[in-house]
Amino acid sequence: MFNTETRIGVCGAGAMGAGIAQVAAQAGHNVVVLDRDDAALARGRESLQKGAAALLKRGKIDAAEADALVSRVSWTLDVGALAGAGLVIEAIVEDAAIKHALYVQLESVMDSSAVLATNTSSLSVSSLAEGLARPPQFLGLHFFNPAPIMKLVEVVSGVDSDPAIAAAARALMQRWGKVAVNARDVPGFIVNRVARPFYGEGWRALEEDAGDAATLDFLYRDLAGFRMGPLELGDLIGHDINSAAAQSIFDAYDGRTRFAPSPAQARLVAAGRLGRKSGRGVYDYSDDAEKPAPNFVETDRQSAPGMLAVGPDTAALQSLLKAAGIQFEMKQHIEPGFAEIDNVVVGFCDGRSAGALAAAFQ
Numbered sequence: 001m002f003n004t005e006t007r008i009g010v011c012g013a014g015a016m017g018a019g020i021a022q023v024a025a026q027a028g029h030n031v032v033v034l035d036r037d038d039a040a041l042a043r044g045r046e047s048l049q050k051g052a053a054a055l056l057k058r059g060k061i062d063a064a065e066a067d068a069l070v071s072r073v074s075w076t077l078d079v080g081a082l083a084g085a086g087l088v089i090e091a092i093v094e095d096a097a098i099k100h101a102l103y104v105q106l107e108s109v110m111d112s113s114a115v116l117a118t119n120t121s122s123l124s125v126s127s128l129a130e131g132l133a134r135p136p137q138f139l140g141l142h143f144f145n146p147a148p149i150m151k152l153v154e155v156v157s158g159v160d161s162d163p164a165i166a167a168a169a170r171a172l173m174q175r176w177g178k179v180a181v182n183a184r185d186v187p188g189f190i191v192n193r194v195a196r197p198f199y200g201e202g203w204r205a206l207e208e209d210a211g212d213a214a215t216l217d218f219l220y221r222d223l224a225g226f227r228m229g230p231l232e233l234g235d236l237i238g239h240d241i242n243s244a245a246a247q248s249i250f251d252a253y254d255g256r257t258r259f260a261p262s263p264a265q266a267r268l269v270a271a272g273r274l275g276r277k278s279g280r281g282v283y284d285y286s287d288d289a290e291k292p293a294p295n296f297v298e299t300d301r302q303s304a305p306g307m308l309a310v311g312p313d314t315a316a317l318q319s320l321l322k323a324a325g326i327q328f329e330m331k332q333h334i335e336p337g338f339a340e341i342d343n344v345v346v347g348f349c350d351g352r353s354a355g356a357l358a359a360a361f362q
C-alpha cells in the first residue's frame with residue numbers, strides 16, 4: 001500500500017510535524033508540510049536543516065544526501081498542495097474542533113484511496129474519525145518527541161480503522177526505522193497511560209515530603225535507571241502540558257485515583273513556573289541559580305557492611321547475589337522476607353510501609 005514513491009503530507013510544522021517530515025524524508029519520501037502560519041513553516045524548515053546538519057556531522061549521511069534530504073521536503077500554506085499524498089499525517093494543535101475543520105479541507109483534496117493519520121496524544125482516534133467521509137482510512141500514528149530520535153510509534157486503530165491499513169502503516173513505520181506497536185484507542189494509548197503513575201508517584205512523594213525534589217529525581221535517575229526523574233522531566237516537557245495530560249487522562253478514566261493529577265504541579269502552573277521554557281519550574285534555570293544536590297549519605301566500600309545472611313528457601317535471591325558476586329551466608333533462623341547485614345535485620349519491601357514491616361517483625 002505504501003512505498004518510497006508514496007508522497008507524504010504532514011500538517012503542522014511545529015515540534016512534531018517538522019520531526020515527522022524529517023523522518024519521512026530520511027526514508028526517501030517526498031514530503032509536503034502544511035501550516036497555517038508562515039513563521040511556523042520557516043521554523044520547521046530551519047529545524048529540518050539543523051536535523052540534516054546533525055546527521056552529516058555524525059557521519060550518518062554525506063553532504064549530497066543532506067542536501068537531498070532537505071530538498072525532498074516542501075513547505076506550504078495551501079491545503080491543495082497535499083493532493084496526491086498517499087498518506088497525510090496531521091500534527092497540528094491539540095484541539096478536536098480545529099483538527100476536524102482541517103480534516104474536512106483535507107478530504108476535499110486527498111485521493112479517495114489516501115490514508116489520513118493523526119499524531120494526537122490525548123484525543124480519541126475514534127471520535128476524531130466521526131463525521132469523516134472515510135473512517136476506515138483514518139488511524140493514529142503517535143510519534144514521540146523528538147520524532148527523528150525517538151524510536152517508538154504507536155499505531156492506534158479507532159473503532160472503524162481498517163486493520164489492513166493499520167498493518168500497512170505499521171510496516172511503513174518499521175521501514176522508517178521505527179519500532180511500531182499496535183495500540184488500542186484508550187485514553188493515553190500505551191505510553192501516556194503507563195507514564196502517568198511514573199509522574200504521579202514522583203509528585204505524591206514530593207507532596208508527602210518523602211524527600212526533596214533533587215533527591216527524588218536522583219533516586220529515579222541514578223538508582224532506578226530512568227533517563228530522568230519525573231520532576232526534572234516535567235520541567236523539560238512543561239508543567240502546563242504535563243498537568244493538562246494528567247488531567248485529561250484522569251477525567252477519561254472517570255477519576256481513578258492512580259491517575260490523579262498533582263495539586264502541587266497545578267500550583268506551579270498557576271504561578272507561571274512552567275519549567276525550563278519559563279526559566280523556572282521545580283528547579284530554577286536562571287544563570288546564577290545553584291543546582292540543588294540530592295540528599296544522601298555515600299557509603300564508602302571500606303565501611304560497607306560485612307556479611308550478608310539470607311534465610312532458607314531464597315533460591316532466586318541467592319542466584320542473583322551469586323551473579324552479582326556478592327558474598328553471603330545462609331542462616332536457618334532468618335524468616336522469609338528478611339535478611340541480615342551484620343547484626344541488622346533488613347525487611348524486603350512487600351507493599352507495606354517500613355513501620356508496618358518493623359511492627360510485624362517484632
Ligand SMILES: NC(=O)c1ccc[n+]([C@@H]2O[C@H](COP(=O)([O-])OP(=O)(O)OC[C@H]3O[C@@H](n4cnc5c(N)ncnc54)[C@H](O)[C@@H]3O)[C@@H](O)[C@H]2O)c1
Nearest residue numbers: 012013014015016035036037040091092093094120121145
Ligand atoms: N510535543 C510533543 O511532545 C508531542 C508528542 C507527541 C504528540 N504530540 C501531538 O502532536 C500534535 C502537534 O504537537 P506539537 O507539539 O508539534 O505542536 P506545535 O504547537 O509545536 O505545532 C503545531 C503547529 O500546527 C500549526 N497549526 C495549527 N492549526 C493549524 C491548521 N488548522 N492548519 C495547519 N497548521 C496548523 C501551528 O501553526 C503550529 O505550527 C498535537 O496533536 C500533539 O498532541 C505532541
